[in-house]
Amino acid sequence: MMLLMATAVVLGVRLSRGARPTRVVVVGDGTSLERVVSGWPEDPAMTVAGGCVVSGLTSVGSLRQVCEAPVAMGLHRLPDLVEDSGADLVLVANGTDPALIREAAWRLERTGVPMAIIGALDFVSPHRVSATQALGTTLLNVSPSRPSAGGRLAKAAIDRVGGVLLLGVALPVLALLFLLVRIDSPGNPVFRQTRIGRDGVPFRMFKLRTMYVDSEARLAELLDRNEVDGNLFKIRHDPRVTRIGSFLRRSSLDELPQLLNVVRGEMSLIGPRPALPEQVTRYDDTIRRRLAVKPGMTGLWQVSGRSDLPYDQAVRLDLHYVDNWRLCDDAVIACRTVGAVISPRGAY
Numbered sequence: 001m002m003l004l005m006a007t008a009v010v011l012g013v014r015l016s017r018g019a020r021p022t023r024v025v026v027v028g029d030g031t032s033l034e035r036v037v038s039g040w041p042e043d044p045a046m047t048v049a050g051g052c053v054v055s056g057l058t059s060v061g062s063l064r065q066v067c068e069a070p071v072a073m074g075l076h077r078l079p080d081l082v083e084d085s086g087a088d089l090v091l092v093a094n095g096t097d098p099a100l101i102r103e104a105a106w107r108l109e110r111t112g113v114p115m116a117i118i119g120a121l122d123f124v125s126p127h128r129v130s131a132t133q134a135l136g137t138t139l140l141n142v143s144p145s146r147p148s149a150g151g152r153l154a155k156a157a158i159d160r161v162g163g164v165l166l167l168g169v170a171l172p173v174l175a176l177l178f179l180l181v182r183i184d185s186p187g188n189p190v191f192r193q194t195r196i197g198r199d200g201v202p203f204r205m206f207k208l209r210t211m212y213v214d215s216e217a218r219l220a221e222l223l224d225r226n227e228v229d230g231n232l233f234k235i236r237h238d239p240r241v242t243r244i245g246s247f248l249r250r251s252s253l254d255e256l257p258q259l260l261n262v263v264r265g266e267m268s269l270i271g272p273r274p275a276l277p278e279q280v281t282r283y284d285d286t287i288r289r290r291l292a293v294k295p296g297m298t299g300l301w302q303v304s305g306r307s308d309l310p311y312d313q314a315v316r317l318d319l320h321y322v323d324n325w326r327l328c329d330d331a332v333i334a335c336r337t338v339g340a341v342i343s344p345r346g347a348y
Contacts, residue, residue: 023049025082026067027075027104028093030055036093036118037067049085052078054100075103082111090115125324145323154327159269159294163262166269170256177208177253184244187213190257195274198294203266205274206257210245211238252341258297270330271296272318290318293325300329303336 024046026036033051040048051071072081082090090113092101101117108115119140121129128143147155181189191209194202218240241249248254261267267274274295280288300321301314309317321329 022046022089023085023087024089024091025050025052025078025085025087026091026093027052027054027078028096029053032093032095033067036091049087050081052081054096054104075100075107078104078107079111082108082113087113089113092117094118094120123320123323125320125326127326128324145325147325151325151327155268155330158327158330159262160265162269163259167259167263170259173253174208174256177248177256180244181209181242181248185209185212185242194277195295196277196280196291197266197274198291200280200291202277203261203274205267206260208248208254208257210242210248210254211240212242215240252298255297262297266294268294268296270298270333272299272321273301286319287315289322290315292322298333298337298340300333303333303340 022045026033026048028036030053033053037048037051040046048067048069050069051067052075053071053073054075070081070085072078078090081087090104090108092104092115094117096117105115121140121142124142128145130141130143132139132141178189187209189209191207191211192204193207195205197203245254258267262269271294272290275283275290280291283290300317301309304317305313
């Protein structure tokens with residue numbers, strides 16, 4: 001993640017000129033410019049329109065290959081590069097000399113194109129950051145990540161009331177699904193499994209059974225087919241998954257019984273997915289931060305790619321949610337969940 005300090009600027013740019021991708025010119029020394037462009041996220045909302053090398057000897061040819069866009073040497077060429085490329089934003093790599101940043105701002109005056117600086121704050125949402133002048137420089141203030149008492153109370157109320165209402169609506173659907181699961185394969189249609197909740201407290205999580213009853217015994221023979229990295233196990237076309245189970249997983253209907261966990265106060269409607277005890281034993285101090293909130297039925301990870309996401313990126317999204325939670329973020333995730341459920345991408 002790179003652009004958290006530039007998010008507000010980018011949003012303003014996009015709103016001012018419609019929904020087309022933001023064209024970005026990256027500024028920095030040769031090494032930092034190449035690092036930023038090489039790590040550019042797969043984000044259709046932003047594309048690299050060019051690069052401007054402000055210092056350091058580098059091969060323009062190799063940089064052009066990395067950027068797949070024009071590269072200019074020297075800040076004196078920045079205005080022309082911005083205008084010729086049709087850039088909407090100039091993004092300055094972190095570590096760039098402050099004097100060069102000031103010069104870049106001066107040279108951009110004639111273009112009217114805004115400038116943003118990549119900061120080392122990829123764990124902080126813009127709403128937690130403010131700027132003040134002190135000690136002869138500009139300080140970035142980061143507010144504490146702890147949500148307000150009112151926000152916590154509102155989330156708890158939404159979970160309980162929403163959980164009861166949704167469970168009432170879902171009961172006829174659940175009754176039908178119970179029957180289909182039972183007909184499809186022998187065994188209890190409800191799968192109960194120990195998961196770890198807030199502050200490391202274990203609880204029994206409910207799901208519709210999507211696998212044959214001997215699935216746990218067959219896990220060892222499938223470990224070498226794992227298709228995801230990190231502290232997870234997932235494979236496409238898992239032979240342990242039943243016919244109806246495959247449909248339930250793609251549609252996420254297997255998660256509906258967790259509404260009971262929400263009503264009981266063990267889970268939230270929105271939050272990081274509940275982890276297995278054996279996964280938590282392998283958590284380091286950073287990942288353990290996920291346990292600071294109640295686990296959820298859906299979360300930022302699930303609406304950002306589901307099983308297609310690399311493990312480290314999924315963890316980063318969960319930590320970002322925990323550190324920067326706001327009630328409005330839950331509303332956005334809830335809306336995006338509808339699209340994620342409809343789309344088969346990442347569901348297996």
